[in-house]
Structure formats: structure tokens, C-alpha cells
Amino acid sequence: MARSRIWQYFVLSVYAAISIPGILCLWPMPRSLKAGTTSLVLSTSFSIDLQVQDAPEDLQQAITRTQSYLRNDNLGRLVVGRGTSDLGLLQGAKELQSLRVTLSNEAGKARSISSEATAPLGSRSEEYSLVIPSAGSTATLIANSTLGLFRGLTTFEQLWYTAGEATYTLEAPIRIIDSPAFPYRGLMLDTARNFFPVSDIKRTLDAMSWAKINQFHWHVTDSQSFPLEILGFTEVAAKGAYSNSIYSPEDVKDIVSYAGARGIDVVVEIDTPGHTASIHESHPEHIACYDSSPWMTFTNEPMAGQLRFASAATTNFTAGLIEATARMFPSSLFSTGGDEVNLPCYQLDVETQRILNATGQTLQQKLEMFVQTLHGGLKGLGKTPIVWEDLILTHNVTVSNDTIVMVWSSSSAAEGIAAKNLQIVHAPSDYFYLDCGAGEWIGADPDGNSWCDPFKTWQRAYIFDPYENLTESHQHLVLGGEQVLWSEQSGPQNLDSIIWPRAAASAEVFWTGPTLPDGTPRNVQSALPRLYDLRFRMVQRGVDAIPLQPLWCALRPGACDLMDAVKVPSPHDR
């Protein structure tokens, strides 16, 4: 019952042998990797020797976590028996006594991981070098930054399997020189359609850091609710949130520092001028077509209501709100949204039409002024604005050249952004939307499926080409990408299971780049067992990452791969 009756549809073909990947299961795969075939075990007295002067607290805590993961992951190898048969190979194996962690001479004074993770995109160093000698004794991790050291610690944790009492690798010596292919490797979470407690966000940040995802794109507010308490604008959440489902300034500090300590930059989004009906509860004067009906004429999701951007008062209010929010986040990035601005809303808004007539300006000119005012305020704070593609491609708004544009409608839309010489973050719904394919959430639609069917599999995300549709001269505009969870049908109940391990797929796309260290292209066949190791570690560490196959397949890499059936002569053929 689990697949259609394939045996009815024989295909004559050659039987291709399955290539079984190696056992060194890192995720994301490092850029440069050399491994051997010598067994090596972690000494029972293994220690991490931090040789960094005035080591920042978050680095020390990261080392404590690494030691805890090494002790508790208990990950068996992906073979029947989970590696118990390896114990023989470990007889008399050398022992690794310690990992020596140091900064390079160029590094200068050690800064906290947090401060390096939130530095401007171009200015961060995530590079590290990790050497595990086959002779045991001491391994070395060196980097130009504590952020690089943290990435290296994350890789070191993934090198080891457990069998019986032994924590070991069969592939020493190991030499890794690593740095990401793209600076922006993100995950977006919508906390406005449905709310997620701080503990859920922290658990998600942990899982992100294990896959070296470094940007948490927080779509915190929307038309359904406004859960962010903003200093000076506390009435907006007080009246616009789901009752007391509010992130306080203390919660934001907590989330930002938790993320930073894990090498993650929190990019907040206050979506404007659309997706803002919830602001009406506190500021009706700034919202046009509030609750207008039928909602489908005035918004893509109930309820209708958008910022009256043609109004100078609304523009000033919004700029103030944005600046106050930006001050709560250390990131150099800030998203003002800009997606799905609904025009009929303003065509029927008397106040907007009055302003347009009085000033003799068009709606498009007013939208441009609105966006430029918000972005001017952000630049005054030293921040780089991010917008969704719609402002550029649908409304033809002119933005400054440093603006980062998130492509979402389709991967093919990147071309139009590149043509305007703007920087690109890939978030295409046809590859990266985690919510697609789970059915219709709009009511009274008996047969409805999601608007972006089908489900976007990990395989689909993994085969994404960051340079698809882009000329070579435009490739430098790609900063990276992110998988995206809109929460119409998500809550704490399915947060982990809808995100993990799928969202690790793009993490490897944007860290490892087009090819694996041996020069072969990324491919789902060799990726699957490595993704399993990450998934098993996630489960062991308390994240509900789902199985991708029957365990039978997971323990036999390649055995469940797609292959053509072969025709068997039936008696009737004789």
C-alpha cells in the first residue's frame, strides 16, 4: 500500500551498481577535506585546551557544549549493528588526548562570537582549519576569529561515532580547511500567524548552529498579530498581539544573545506597508481598508488593512517604529518587508485618494518616498535594508544599490533583481518554502491544496543552484539564501518536524557550494547518509527532526535508491 504497484510497469534496463558513500559524515561538507583510514579514539580524559587570551565567555560556553555533545551524542555508524563491529578495528588504536584551540596571529584581540556573528556581512571571518593527526596526542583548531573557532568546534563534534564505550573515527588523519561559499545562510520563521514561545526559538537556533546556518530571519509581525513589544511603541503589541503572546524587550535580548553565542545574526523584519492590519488595533489612523470585505479583494490573507503610506503622518510613525525596532537588534541588517502591497485597498481609501489629488503625486511615487524614508532612517543607524522582491519587480520602486532583495515568488525572479544590480538572497517558494504542500488553510475550500504545492522536499532544496538564470557578471550579487517557514499551519506542535532536517539542505548548498571537496557535484545520493547523521544528532540533542526513510534504508546507504525495474519473463512469454 505504500507505493503504486510498480511491478506492473516493468522497464527493461541495465542494473547500475550503487555507490556507497564514505562514513565521514559531516554536514555541511567542508570546502577542503583530506581524510585517511586510521582508527583513532577519543581518550577518556580528552580535553579541549583553549589557548586564547582573554577568551570571551561565549567561546568558553561553546567549548563546554562541544564537550557535552562529544560525551552524549552516542551516534552509531549507519551500518547494521551501528558500528559494534568496528570495536575490533579499535584494538590498540591511538588516543586523541586533546584539541588545542587557538587564534591565528592575524586575529588580534579575541572578540566575542556574538559580536563577530553580527558584524556586517562582508566583514565576518568564518574560516577555520582543523587537523586530527593519526598519531593521536593533540588535534589543532585554528581560526582568525572566535566565530571561525566556533564553526570548527561544530565540525569537530561531527567527526566522532560511538560504539560500546569508544568514541572514535576510522578516518584519521583528518585535515580540514573550511570557509563558507556564501555569507548569508538563513532560516526564516514567521511568529505572527501563530506564536512560538522563546524556548522554541532557542531550540531552533541551536539546530541552526549545528548546520552552520548563520542568519535567523525573524518575520516577527504581520496582519494577524503584532507580538513584538517595541520601546516607545508598546501600545502596538499590547493591542495587536494574540492576548499575552508577546516578545518583551528582555525576550529579544535573550534571543539575540543566545543566537549570537551560536554564531547566528538575528535579522528582524517589520513587514510594511502591507501585512500590517494588526497595527490598526492601536493606530486606526494609519491603516487603510481595515477589515474591508471581501477580504480577497484587499489582501492575500485575512484580514485586510495596510499602512496608509501616502500620508506623511503614517510615514513618520512607521519610520519611528522601524528605527525603535532596529535599536533593539545588533544586526547590521533589517528588513522593511514590502511584499504583496495591495493596490485596490488604496483605490478605495478616501484619505489616500485625497492626498494623491492634493499633492498631484501617484501611488507609486508615494510608495517610493515611503520606502526611501524608512531606509534613510535605517542607514542613519548604520543598517543595510532588506526588502522582498515585490517592491522592485511589481512596484518598480527605486532603492539604493546596497539594498538586499529577497527573491520569493520563483527562483526565476532573481534575474530581474540582478538586472537592477541589486544584491540577492534566495528564498524561492518553488524550492525553499517549508510550508508548501500541507493543504489549504483558508476555510470553506473542501478540495483545496496549498497555493505552492507540492511539498518542497529536502532533495528539492538541495539541488538548488544559486546561479541558475544568472549571467556570470551577476553572480557576485548572490549573498546566499534561506529556507522559509510561514506559520499559517505551524505552531510549537510541528515546528521541529516541519523544519528539520529539511532546512539543513540549503545550509549545505550555501556553505559547501556547487561541489564537494573531491570536486564532484553535490548530489542527493551521497548527501542522504550525511544528512542522516545530522538528523540522528539532532534527535539525540532534543530536536524532533523526522526520519526521511525507513530505518532499514538509513542503515544501508544506497540500498533504497531509485533504480529501474528489470523485466522478468512470465510463463506467457515462453
Place this chain on the structure above:
Amino acid sequence: MARSRIWQYFVLSVYAAISIPGILCLWPMPRSLKAGTTSLVLSTSFSIDLQVQDAPEDLQQAITRTQSYLRNDNLGRLVVGRGTSDLGLLQGAKELQSLRVTLSNEAGKARSISSEATAPLGSRSEEYSLVIPSAGSTATLIANSTLGLFRGLTTFEQLWYTAGEATYTLEAPIRIIDSPAFPYRGLMLDTARNFFPVSDIKRTLDAMSWAKINQFHWHVTDSQSFPLEILGFTEVAAKGAYSNSIYSPEDVKDIVSYAGARGIDVVVEIDTPGHTASIHESHPEHIACYDSSPWMTFTNEPMAGQLRFASAATTNFTAGLIEATARMFPSSLFSTGGDEVNLPCYQLDVETQRILNATGQTLQQKLEMFVQTLHGGLKGLGKTPIVWEDLILTHNVTVSNDTIVMVWSSSSAAEGIAAKNLQIVHAPSDYFYLDCGAGEWIGADPDGNSWCDPFKTWQRAYIFDPYENLTESHQHLVLGGEQVLWSEQSGPQNLDSIIWPRAAASAEVFWTGPTLPDGTPRNVQSALPRLYDLRFRMVQRGVDAIPLQPLWCALRPGACDLMDAVKVPSPHDR
């Protein structure tokens, strides 16, 4: 970004008003229901007065659970403010002091819920009558069986909302006379592709009972693993399970009694002769084409290997295994499977071909003998056999008239089963498969989606018509139906979220039948708020049922319903 830009595609239409359903949110809806408009609160000293002589322990425990749910559900009404505005209406409301629980005179001596839940399908009484007077004092629940009383208690729990300190209804008096439209209302779980601990199964049984689902179809074994320890055949699980992921006889007793106490009959399936490769680990002599390659020629899922049913020794072994398993379960039902039998496997099996030549019988004749032997053994134990449709429709096997056939390939296949005058349980993949639409689990398939895309929404399951494609003369053959979870991509991590609240949809289809108590047809619009109340109760009781919409929609029934957009004149039209 959450839906396509609908405003670009205006449709001229009339704006239809939304009908807001009432607040009496029961799931499944009773067959007969009368409600008033009087407020009534549960007395702080509310008690359940069990007037049943020698009340069985599982009934007493059910009453204790009901009292706990009444105290702890804390379910607010689906309105903004969650019903705090109701407190005014409760001023001076009458108090309900107690619920009197009795058996009717026809009932005879009280038997345990378990024994009644596991009685033969036709012989159970789930009927009950529940009266809540508007004058308060005492409500009464009466039934012909403790099973009926349990169903009534489940309904009573759903009548109450909480606001402030008050547990109340606004719709007294309430008079319910209820009994299911169909005797078989099931949920199937596959514990062979991936394993689920006993605690996960128990939590699932609890959630099932809240929706009055009464059949747990346990697809316990398959080719990937054999996790059931069977007395006299302990080697099969010892060698065929995923290491120590085994259900012991004690676990089975525990699950069966936990289910029975919740009005649930556990129907175990040992799928034969296909889906049995895991038996090879202990009995290679009984398995043909074991691990033959390419697997897609010999099985629908890795790995290949099927019972050598043409062999008398294998038939005897299997009959013994089935009978030993059947003795572990009190149910009068037992599934011998029979789906997806792969024929090429036997065409290349030397031993099978030798037997066919020696006996001069065909594979089809041998398959029929095999099935009839297994079913003969079951009937000797007083059990009714269940099979998947394939044996009848694909292999044209003759089975006795009391055999129950599960329809899975498509809802349209029911017609062919009815034509043979066999009883039907609906489990059609095009309506009820919970695993569909989550992507391809077979490896090395970069762009693959699930074979049964798209995702089967709760709406899709809810609009299922049990009599579709059936003539009136065949309708009596329909026993009910079940939603189905194949676990290729499920584990404890997503068990709740993939099942709930979706699997409650068919529970109402098969309990309530085609119409609601007011005679109107079941429809997703009026169902959604009631399904929400069930979902919120599930979450409060520890089951991770997912949100179906943004909370904004959930609290405003009808506000997010599909409606046509209206064309707004743009300046260019003037």
C-alpha cells in the same frame, strides 16, 4: 509571500455572507441533538454519580479521567477574548451539581468497557443518551452498555468551556441521543518501517478515543522489520526487528488493555505473503527472492523477499505464526494482509517453480490455498479475517463471504469488492493516506514527490462519501473506514503532528454519517470551528495536534473562508 498575488486576478461576483456556526462544538457531532440558550455552570462541587452495580474498574477509571478533563481542559470559546465576555451571562446562572451515570434496564450485568469494545463488530452497543437540564441540579447519562456510557462521558467532556473560574455552557438544556452511523471507525499505524515506543501508541489511543475512533489497525510487521515477539516464534522478532525495538507480549497486553479501557479494539495485521522479507532473518527457508536486485522488480519497497506460499511447509509455518499472534489479541478481527504480492519474485524462485510443476497447480491456485489455510485457522479461533483489496481484485482469490476487505488503491475500487458481495472498510489512498504528499523517501530521486501526492487534507477526508460508487443494494456492505499512516517518513518526532487533528475527520464521517443533527449535510465550513475545539483539547491534554489556520482565523469562525474577490475600479477605468 503566503499566497499568490490574488489581487491581480479579480473576479466579479456577489459577496456572499458568511454563516457563523454555533458554539456547541462537539466532535464527532451526535446523531440527535437538541440544545437551548440557557447559561449553566458546573458547580465547584460537581461530581459524577455512578449508579452502576459492580461497576467495572475501567469504567470507574474513565469517570476519573472525565473529572480530570473537566478540571483541566480550560478551553476558551472560539471568540476574541476566548469567552471572558461570557462571564456577564453567567451571573446567577443555575449550577449543575452532578451527572448521574446509569445503565438501562435492558443492559443486564455490567461488563467491562474492554470486553464490550472487543466484541464482534455487529454485536456492540455504543448508543447512549445524555440530558443536561437548564435548571441545573442533575444531568443524566444512560446507555445499554458500559461502552455506551464511555462514549457519553466523552461527549459530556466536550460540552464545557472555561472562562475565569467558570466551567459553563450557554446552550442548556441539552438533550443528546447518539449512536454511530458505522461500526468500524479506525486508524492504522505502521510500526515496521519505523518503530514507535509503547508510550507513543498509548498517547495515540487516548487521542483516538476523544474522537470516538474505535478500531486501532496495527500494521505491526513488514519487510523492513518484525517488531512483534510472538510466543512460540520468538526468533522471528529476535532476528527480524530493529535491534531491541520489539513489542513484548507484556507490551501487547498493556496496549490491548489500555485501548480496551478507551473503547478501542486492537486489530493486528501480519501482512502475508508479501511484505515479509524480515522473516528471512530467522527463516530463510520460507522466503523467496530474498534481497533480489534490482529491488524494484521484486518488491514495491526494499528489500525484496516474500513468503514462499506455494510450499506446504511455509503455509504451515505461516498459519502457526498467525494463530499464535491471534491468541495474543482479544479482537474478533485479524488481518492477514495480502497486499502487493509480487509475481516476478516467484517466477524466478526455483523452489516455487519446482512445486508448481510437481503439483500441476498454478501460482494463483496456490495463493488461494495459502489464504484459505490462514483464514481457516483464524475461524477455528472464532476470528473474522481481514484482507487488503489486492487479493480479491488483482489475484482473484476466493474468500469466504464474511471476509472484510480493506479498499486502499482508490475509493473507486470499493465497487469491485461490493460486486463480490464482500464487506468493505474504506482506507482509500486518495482520501485517507496521512503519509501522502510529504515527498519521496526513496533515495537518489532528486525531484521526487510522494507516489500519492498531493497531501490528503482534513477537508479531503471530511468530504468522503462512504457510499460513493456503490449501488443502494451494496451499501449495507460498508462497515466504515480508517485513516492510515505508513511510517516511511514518520517516527515519534512527527507522529502526533502528522495524524492530528486530520484523523478526526473520518471519525466524524463514520460516526455522524452524511448529515448533521439538523439534517444539513456535513460541510467543512461548519466543521472547522468544532474541529478546532477538539484540537485545542488535544493540545491541552498533551497531544501535539497542529494548528489548521492562523490563530486569528481560529478565533473568528468564517472570517478566513474562501470568497470571490470583487473588481475595484482602478483610475484607468475612469
